Amino acid sequence: MTRHIRLNAFDMNCVAHQSPGLWRHPDDQSWRYKDLSYWTDLAQLLERGLFDGLFIADVLGTYDVYAGTPEAAIRQAAQVPVNDPLLLVSAMAHVTGNLGFGITTATGFEHPYPFARRMSTLDHITNGRIGWNVVTGYLPSGARNMGHDDQLQHDDRYDHADEYLEVLYKLWEGSWEDGAVLRDPVRGVFTDPAKVHPIGHHGKHFTVPGIHLAEPSPQRTPVIYQAGASPRGRRFAAENAEAIFTAAPTKALLKETVADIRHQLKRAGRDPYSARIFNLQTVITDATDAAAHAKHEQLQGYASDEGSLVFMSGWMGIDLSRYDLDDPIGDVESNAIRSAVAAFQQADADGREWRVRDIAAWGGIGGMGPRVVGSAATVADELQSWVDETDVDGFNLAYAITPGTFQDLVDHLIPELQRRGAYPTEYTGGTLRNKLLGRGDRLPAEHRGATYRVGGEASTIPATATATATATATG
Structure with missing residues (x-):
């Protein structure tokens, strides 16, 4: 049986996302x-294309690593201005019935207690179609504007995130029992206090003694997305993630990455296929190969090398303005996205060393992922070969222009994949978790978060609650 390819659309509440300069097209x-109709129209387009979800990235800070100033980022609209991603979801959910929404927020800049309620709210109003992309942050400017001298060191950020997730799992999974909400008008009891528990968390970074403020949502815990590709990041993903994003520029590197992720999932006591793996990719397609390549050439004419190097400097934690365009980046240390550095320290597909000008050209359309250009048949051949050769589940599709790039996918590529039996012709029922993994709406028992359910092995919640639960909640 032909394996179905999974697709996410990749966007951000800003101008041009990862295709700097293309806003001029x-x-x-x-x-x-800034217009709500842009987002509702996009959501409906993606649902027509049976996309798994719309994955909305975010940053809290400016890209000021390049030349040590945000001026180039501001000039190029390189993810600044940028608006909040969470506030878009309710409107898009209202005009769709199946499309999932993966929302990015960082663990370093908001306390988990209010965040838990915000995500439960979104899970309620989407009827279980919300996912959370867990990021630890990588822009020093974001840390400074939150009152810190710099962000924590790379691995320390994941240690902090581990406790952040522990608090959230206790709130989402262990505070309210199923059946706590009675809505009994005869007895005048809406919720049974004996089935609502304070979580009693006292850790290194957080103290959260009380109950979760929201009743259980369809998924309880939103689908956990994660993109960490360092050894520490992969371990974190293996313990928590249900959808994992990669940005490997070659099949050889992606095959190695996917194999290691599957291995890490197994080491964490999980099924190696209990998380979907999506590689970042940009597809330029049209009715024929010639038309697609002509379109790609035209799009390249709008790409900004400066904007690309602004992004690459931020992702890599290296000021690329200090290099000559013909210089390789060499052996450097990074406190940002280490996988971004590692990708360009290896030889390219032709065995050549990456130069700064190559990095700028690579990232000019769609960011760090590879580009595929051609007719629907050509692109389908290539994407199927990536899946067959690397064991990746699907692709996180960036755009060159929007909604045009996504419209081309819906008009050309998806019908071709469906004709080959390589893409679904209807949505699976249930929540986003069930649509993605086909294993129900709640976290499986093997998942770390499931151990924090009432009575779970990691739960510190008492078997029976007392009036303390209500007192703690009301203060």
């Missing part, structure tokens, strides 16, 4: 990111 509508 006459057909690009990303400047309308």
Whole structure:
């Protein structure tokens, strides 16, 4: 049986996302990111294409690693201005019935207690279609504007995130029992206090003694997305993630990455296929190969090398303005996204060393992922070969222009994949978790978060609650 390819659309509540300069293209509508109709129209388009979800990235800070100033980022609209991603979801959910929403927020800049309620709210109003992309942060400017001298060291950020997730799992999984909400008008009892428990968390970073403020949502815990590709990041993903994003530029590197992720999942006591793996990819397609390549050439004419190097400097934690365009980046240490550095310290597909000008050209459209250009048949052949050769589940598709790039996918690529039996023709029922993994709406028993359920092996919640639960909640 032909394996189905999974697709996410990759966007951000800003201009041009990861295609700096493409906002100048006459057909690009990303400047309308402030208009709600842009997002509702996009959501409906993606649902027509049976996309698993719309994955919305975010940063809290400016890209000021390049030349040590945010001026180039501001000039190029390189993810600044940028608006909050969470506030878009309710409107998009209202006009769709199946599309999932993966929302990015960082663990370093918000306390888990209010965040837990915000995500439960979104899970309720989407009827279980919300996911959370867990990021630990990588821009020093974000840390400074939150009152810190710099962000924590790379591995320390994951240690902090481990406790952040522990608090959330206790709130989402262990505070309210199933059946706590009675809504009994005869007895005048809406919720049974004996089935609502304070979590009693007292840790290194957080103290959260009380109950979760929201009643259990369809998924309880939203689908956990994660993109960490360092050894520490992969261990964190193996313990928590249900959808894992990679940005490997070659099949050889992706095959190695996917194999290691599957291995790490197994080491964490999970099924190696209990998380979907999506590689970042940009597809430029049209009715014929010639038309697609002509389109790609035209799009390249709008790409900004400066904007690309602004992004690459931020992702890699290296000021690329200090290098000559023909210099390789060499052996450097990074406190940002280590996988971004590692990808360009290896030889490219032709065995050549990456130069700064190569990095700028690579990232000009769609960011760090590879590009595939061609007719629907050509692109389908290539994407199927990536799946067959690397064991990846699907692709996180960036855009060159929006909604044009996504419209081309829906009009050309998806019908071709469906004809080959390589793409679904209807949505699976249930929540986002069930649509992605086909194993029900709640976390499986093998998942770390499931151990924090009432009576779970990691739970510190008492078997019976007392009036302390109500007292703690009301203060």
